[in-house]
Amino acid sequence: MTTPAEQQTSTPTRPLSMATRVLLFVALAVLLCAALLATMLQNSIEAHFSEQDAGELQAVAHSVLHTLQDPTLGPQQHHASLHQVLTGHHQTYYLVLDVNEKPALSADGADLTPLFNLTRAVEQITPADLVSWQQAEHTYRGAILQGPNGIRIAVAMEMEFHLHYLHLLRWTLWLTIAGAVALILLAAWFGVRQGLLPLRRLSSDIRQISAENLHLRLEPSQVPVELAELVQSFNQMIENLQQGFARLSEFSADIAHELRTPLSNLITQTQVSLSKERTLDEYRELLYSNLEEQERLARMVSDMLWLAKTEHGLHKLQLEPVALASLCQQLFEFFEVIADEKNVQLHYEGPALTINADKLMLQRALSNLLSNAIRHAAASSTVQIKVLPSIAHVEIRVINQGLIIAAEHLPRLFERFYRADPSRQRHSEGAGLGLAMVKSIVELHGAQISACSVLKNGLEPNQAQTEFVLHWPQ
Amino acid sequence: MRLLIVEDELKTGDYLKQGFIEAGFNPTLCRNGLDGHHLAMTEDFDLIILDVMLPDVDGLRIVKALRQAARHTPVLLLSALDTVDDRVRGLELGADDYLVKPFAFNELLARARTLLRRGQLAPQSDRLQAADLVLEVAKRRASRAGKKLNLTPKEFALLELLLRRAGEVLPRTLIASQVWDMNFDSDTNVIDVAVRRLRSKVDDDHALKLIHTVRGMGYKLEVPDDDAC
Numbered sequence: 001m002t003t004p005a006e007q008q009t010s011t012p013t014r015p016l017s018m019a020t021r022v023l024l025f026v027a028l029a030v031l032l033c034a035a036l037l038a039t040m041l042q043n044s045i046e047a048h049f050s051e052q053d054a055g056e057l058q059a060v061a062h063s064v065l066h067t068l069q070d071p072t073l074g075p076q077q078h079h080a081s082l083h084q085v086l087t088g089h090h091q092t093y094y095l096v097l098d099v100n101e102k103p104a105l106s107a108d109g110a111d112l113t114p115l116f117n118l119t120r121a122v123e124q125i126t127p128a129d130l131v132s133w134q135q136a137e138h139t140y141r142g143a144i145l146q147g148p149n150g151i152r153i154a155v156a157m158e159m160e161f162h163l164h165y166l167h168l169l170r171w172t173l174w175l176t177i178a179g180a181v182a183l184i185l186l187a188a189w190f191g192v193r194q195g196l197l198p199l200r201r202l203s204s205d206i207r208q209i210s211a212e213n214l215h216l217r218l219e220p221s222q223v224p225v226e227l228a229e230l231v232q233s234f235n236q237m238i239e240n241l242q243q244g245f246a247r248l249s250e251f252s253a254d255i256a257h258e259l260r261t262p263l264s265n266l267i268t269q270t271q272v273s274l275s276k277e278r279t280l281d282e283y284r285e286l287l288y289s290n291l292e293e294q295e296r297l298a299r300m301v302s303d304m305l306w307l308a309k310t311e312h313g314l315h316k317l318q319l320e321p322v323a324l325a326s327l328c329q330q331l332f333e334f335f336e337v338i339a340d341e342k343n344v345q346l347h348y349e350g351p352a353l354t355i356n357a358d359k360l361m362l363q364r365a366l367s368n369l370l371s372n373a374i375r376h377a378a379a380s381s382t383v384q385i386k387v388l389p390s391i392a393h394v395e396i397r398v399i400n401q402g403l404i405i406a407a408e409h410l411p412r413l414f415e416r417f418y419r420a421d422p423s424r425q426r427h428s429e430g431a432g433l434g435l436a437m438v439k440s441i442v443e444l445h446g447a448q449i450s451a452c453s454v455l456k457n458g459l460e461p462n463q464a465q466t467e468f469v470l471h472w473p474q
Numbered sequence: 475m476r477l478l479i480v481e482d483e484l485k486t487g488d489y490l491k492q493g494f495i496e497a498g499f500n501p502t503l504c505r506n507g508l509d510g511h512h513l514a515m516t517e518d519f520d521l522i523i524l525d526v527m528l529p530d531v532d533g534l535r536i537v538k539a540l541r542q543a544a545r546h547t548p549v550l551l552l553s554a555l556d557t558v559d560d561r562v563r564g565l566e567l568g569a570d571d572y573l574v575k576p577f578a579f580n581e582l583l584a585r586a587r588t589l590l591r592r593g594q595l596a597p598q599s600d601r602l603q604a605a606d607l608v609l610e611v612a613k614r615r616a617s618r619a620g621k622k623l624n625l626t627p628k629e630f631a632l633l634e635l636l637l638r639r640a641g642e643v644l645p646r647t648l649i650a651s652q653v654w655d656m657n658f659d660s661d662t663n664v665i666d667v668a669v670r671r672l673r674s675k676v677d678d679d680h681a682l683k684l685i686h687t688v689r690g691m692g693y694k695l696e697v698p699d700d701d702a703c
Contacts, residue, residue, distance in 0.1 A: 291690030334654040
């Protein structure tokens with residue numbers, strides 16, 4: 001359990017909420033796009049104005065030049081004539097300098113002399129030649145045209161009108177952008193909220209599932225396709241949990257059953273013995289008998305503990321190359337005596353081969369399989385270990401001949417306390433944990449085990465060949 | 475043989491003490507780590523049996539302190555913890571053996587005797603004898619009353635083990651481990667069958683039986699009514 005303080009220190013960087021993240025990205029993208037668009041629009045309008053202005057100024061300058069060069073007009077008439085020229089052009093001014101840089105002619109209203117300090121005369125006025133300046137609280141834009149005979153004509157127009165328009169345009173643009181961004185963010189927020197709605201519904205569905213109703217499942221077809229996979233994984237998890245729970249309760253029942261019988265034997269036996277005076281030998285006999293039962297119980301408990309540890313991954317494998325042939329030889333030497341008792345031959349067949357395994361565990365697994373095989377082998381038969389290497393696996397088969405194991409028992413053989421033959425419930429050797437231990441050892445190594453039992457030609461009647469097959473990863 | 479037992483669990487401590495007294499040892503029982511630590515550091519014992527999980531000073535710390543003080547008394551650890559790491563930690567700190575609870579008392583006794591013998595460094599004799607049973611280890615020859623016994627190699631190893639530790643009850647797990655190198659608790663009756671077969675070769679034709687079954691505990695080789703053992 002973690003205390004609130006620990007939680008605070010352990011989760012100092014909780015990621016931003018999904019909605020916030022989406023909104024941030026959307027806002028950033030929309031702002032960038034809008035800013036780009038607005039800048040382009042402004043530039044284009046400004047360029048358009050410049051072009052327009054350049055064209056107009058060029059026209060005015062040419063008109064002025066034209067008027068000056070008109071031989072029919074005298075100097076006095078120039079002014080009046082030029083006034084006419086300018087009537088069509090709003091707030092446009094000119095100034096003509098002659099060869100001696102003396103002002104020869106100028107329009108009323110604005111003094112264009114500063115323009116001569118700002119730029120040079122050109123043959124043709126283009127938008128690039130325009131310069132702007134401020135004078136007496138007005139902003140002008142103009143250029144100088146080089147006329148014949150060294151005269152220069154400065155033309156300029158007041159820009160207030162443009163500037164005012166551009167100012168207004170900028171404001172309108174940014175207000176529109178701000179409004180649009182707000183609207184889009186609102187829409188995105190709403191979209192995200194709507195998008196997360198199935199998740200919220202899912203979470204409330206999940207909350208319904210508890211240990212009591214693990215049979216409930218979520219319906220993958222009723223969620224958006226993005227969540228279908230999550231729902232399936234979740235269902236799988238509940239499935240595993242349900243199986244785990246089932247196994248656990250089954251297991252508890254098994255333990256209770258397996259422990260109850262010997263315990264009640266012990267208790268009854270002891271109570272009966274204590275009910276009256278006994279001879280020393282009788283007491284001794286009782287203690288011995290108790291001891292045997294207790295040792296059996298102790299072994300069962302330690303085997304179960306071992307299994308539980310294995311299933312919780314508490315056993316660390318110490319992998320090393322293990323030579324199968326010599327390991328089996330060693331096991332054969334161990335089991336030789338009991339095989340001999342039944343006149344059972346032990347036979348190993350396979351190439352010299354090493355596999356990666358925890359030696360002690362593999363020894364234990366094979367020992368359980370062998371002991372099982374010998375126990376159920378028919379008298380005077382052969383128990384074999386066959387090793388067959390393939391590319392990815394090494395197959396280790398432990399084979400005996402004996403009574404057939406019905407197909408329905410085969411997959412359950414590896415369950416704890418499972419016995420194919422119910423009549424041999426107890427007091428046959430072992431606690432019914434041997435094959436369960438084999439399975440957990442095998443699975444700990446990432447290997448697999450299966451069992452098969454088939455009637456075969458060439459065997460005694462009613463005799464089947466039973467094989468336990470290990471697929472060991474190479 | 476002076477023995478120090480440090481064990482905080484009342485019942486376990488009592489039965490360990492009684493068991494060792496009856497096996498001919500002279501045990502001192504100590505019920506907490508602090509006193510145990512003091513005794514181990516100040517007095518001379520032949521063997522110390524330490525519970526790892528003590529409420530005050532844990533067993534591993536006592537081992538460590540002992541070894542740091544260059545005291546080489548053999549130490550046998552008792553623990554309910556049974557993972558390779560736990561064992562390795564205990565042994566690395568300088569313990570000599572490690573037994574996991576719950577254990578059979580005769581197994582503890584057997585291991586204690588092994589540790590004590592290791593301390594004495596008794597040379598392994600080549601010729602082992604009990605009554606008229608003679609084992610010549612190097613020649614792999616066994617004979618009873620001058621008559622050669624036909625033993626398989628494993629039977630020979632089993633008999634050698636029983637003879638070397640004559641008078642001790644050897645638990646089945648110890649026999650499996652020493653003779654066949656099977657280091658786990660197997661639920662088969664291999665040991666019983668093997669001993670039965672060995673016994674038929676060694677004892678069947680003789681009135682004096684040497685190999686005895688100790689019910690619920692194991693086997694021992696003993697010359698009956700021989701107090702010298």
